[in-house]
Amino acid sequence: MTSRAYAYYPGCSLHSTAKEYDVSARLVCEGLGIELYELDGWTCCGASSIHSASRLLSTALPARELQLAGRPGLPLAVACAMCYSRLKLAAHELSDGATKELVEEIVGGDLSGTVEVVHLLKVLDGEREAMPLKRSLSSLRVACYYGCLLVRPCGVLDFDDEENPQTMDRLIEALGARSIEWDFKTECCGASMPLSRPDIVLRLSYRILSQAKQLGADCIAVACPMCHSNLDTYQGKIRAKYKGNIELPVLYFTQLVGLALGFSPRQLLLNRHFTDPLPMLKARGLV
Amino acid sequence: MAIDSPITPLPSSEFRLFVERRSGQHILRCYQCGKCTAGCPAAYTMDIGPRRIMRAIQLGMKDEVLESSTIWLCLFCQTCYARCPREIDIPRVMESLRLLAATSGKRAAEKDIRLFHRIFLSLVQRWGRVHELTLGALYNLLSGHPLANATLLPRMLTRGKLSLLPPRVKWASEVKKVFDKVKAVEERAPL
Numbered sequence: 001m002t003s004r005a006y007a008y009y010p011g012c013s014l015h016s017t018a019k020e021y022d023v024s025a026r027l028v029c030e031g032l033g034i035e036l037y038e039l040d041g042w043t044c045c046g047a048s049s050i051h052s053a054s055r056l057l058s059t060a061l062p063a064r065e066l067q068l069a070g071r072p073g074l075p076l077a078v079a080c081a082m083c084y085s086r087l088k089l090a091a092h093e094l095s096d097g098a099t100k101e102l103v104e105e106i107v108g109g110d111l112s113g114t115v116e117v118v119h120l121l122k123v124l125d126g127e128r129e130a131m132p133l134k135r136s137l138s139s140l141r142v143a144c145y146y147g148c149l150l151v152r153p154c155g156v157l158d159f160d161d162e163e164n165p166q167t168m169d170r171l172i173e174a175l176g177a178r179s180i181e182w183d184f185k186t187e188c189c190g191a192s193m194p195l196s197r198p199d200i201v202l203r204l205s206y207r208i209l210s211q212a213k214q215l216g217a218d219c220i221a222v223a224c225p226m227c228h229s230n231l232d233t234y235q236g237k238i239r240a241k242y243k244g245n246i247e248l249p250v251l252y253f254t255q256l257v258g259l260a261l262g263f264s265p266r267q268l269l270l271n272r273h274f275t276d277p278l279p280m281l282k283a284r285g286l287v
Numbered sequence: 288m289a290i291d292s293p294i295t296p297l298p299s300s301e302f303r304l305f306v307e308r309r310s311g312q313h314i315l316r317c318y319q320c321g322k323c324t325a326g327c328p329a330a331y332t333m334d335i336g337p338r339r340i341m342r343a344i345q346l347g348m349k350d351e352v353l354e355s356s357t358i359w360l361c362l363f364c365q366t367c368y369a370r371c372p373r374e375i376d377i378p379r380v381m382e383s384l385r386l387l388a389a390t391s392g393k394r395a396a397e398k399d400i401r402l403f404h405r406i407f408l409s410l411v412q413r414w415g416r417v418h419e420l421t422l423g424a425l426y427n428l429l430s431g432h433p434l435a436n437a438t439l440l441p442r443m444l445t446r447g448k449l450s451l452l453p454p455r456v457k458w459a460s461e462v463k464k465v466f467d468k469v470k471a472v473e474e475r476a477p478l
């Protein structure tokens with residue numbers, strides 16, 4: 001039996017651009033009777049920029065969060081794939097004695113209490129068989145998109161297969177929906193480049209959207225606010241640049257679970273995406 | 288192990304040894320199969336693809352490597368690492384090269400990417416969390432692309448995707464301390 005209470009690290013994006021991910025994650029957990037305790041006074045883990053500055057800092061900054069999480073003694077649930085990867089990699093670095101000592105000196109205090117870091121997708125995967133479903137999503141075809149940071153490097157993250165993961169597909173199918181087979185599950189969307197090299201993001205995200213569309217997906221499901229932003233917020237720019245019909249709603253997997261649990265689109269903040277999913281959900285008889 | 292010995296005799300290179308020490312990766316293990324470049328999503332826009340970077344390190348071509356766009360364009364997607372038959376952590380090598388390029392006084396490429404990371408971290412150092420609106424505004428101002436993404440702004444605001452005020456985090460000062468202490472440690476004993 002998995003634990004039903006978690007310390008919770010939302011991360012910066014879930015308090016701003018990805019509020020709908022935070023809100024739907026909390027709702028779904030509440031609906032399933034899973035308790036989430038947000039870390040008090042959490043700070044940024046450094047995400048995708050920190051390792052360009054200093055290797056030591058890229059371990060020391062997340063180490064502070066691991067230390068905070070260690071206090072209530074619960075596993076730490078993380079929703080953002082970027083933060084998940086950063087925290088897991090830091091925990092891995094800290095398994096080296098010399099690094100741990102040095103980082104302890106920096107953050108002040110003991111880091112021996114090992115905190116288990118889990119991604120929210122894994123938490124909900126554990127609930128798959130016992131969900132009180134109110135609505136079947138059987139009319140829906142979903143392209144499950146994992147991106148990079150959830151699955152690679154597999155040796156450290158130990159999340160799922162790094163080329164063809166199944167965790168999200170399994171969960172989506174448990175909701176009654178169909179998950180499609182496709183090639184871009186773990187292809188990169190362009191990561192943190194939308195400001196500095198938008199051309200890369202537009203190109204890589206275009207390829208992902210266009211295959212999902214061609215294969216008849218109704219939407220893409222994601223587990224990372226950065227992937228969401230590249231695929232949804234930038235979708236208008238992608239359409240303008242590459243023409244072709246690639247209009248496709250991009251939802252957080254928690255929003256799909258929420259729909260199946262009977263929450264309303266408004267509660268799940270489905271109205272916040274740039275590509276409005278409501279017309280598609282209406283056409284599929286889901287709202 | 289015999290398999291770990293160099294495949295061709297190579298000039299011993301200070302640069303290669305330095306990269307090996309910093310990254311913990313055995314650069315001579317690379318046998319140039321090209322799987323890394325084949326799967327790299329950014330290879331199409333790099334001046335020297337990941338396979339050629341590995342070869343250039345083996346040959347001690349320091350300037351070419353540190354001035355390449357590749358080390359800044361790497362997305363850290365880890366695809367190459369997952370597929371490398373020699374199990375070389377190539378993104379780790381790229382990361383070491385970035386850190387070296389930043390301090391070596393070489394002419395670094397891709398200044399917009401470097402600027403983005405710098406601003407991102409300065410905001411974390413100051414407020415303890417990222418504030419997207421400030422990040423975007425400062426980037427536009429300092430990069431000389433004042434209108435980058437300006438068209439997205441109104442829609443982001445109406446969807447409540449951006450908060451106007453910077454975050455107030457009670458332990459922001461702790462974060463600053465971590466930055467300062469790391470700096471002190473690194474000055475004491477450069478890693």
Ligand code: SF4
Binds near residue numbers: 317319320341370
């Ligand atoms: S995949 Fe590995 S062995 Fe092959 S060229 Fe790239 S780094 Fe070298």
Ligand code: SF4
Binds near residue numbers: 328367
């Ligand atoms: S980690 Fe970097 S070099 Fe490797 S495949 Fe991804 S972008 Fe290319």
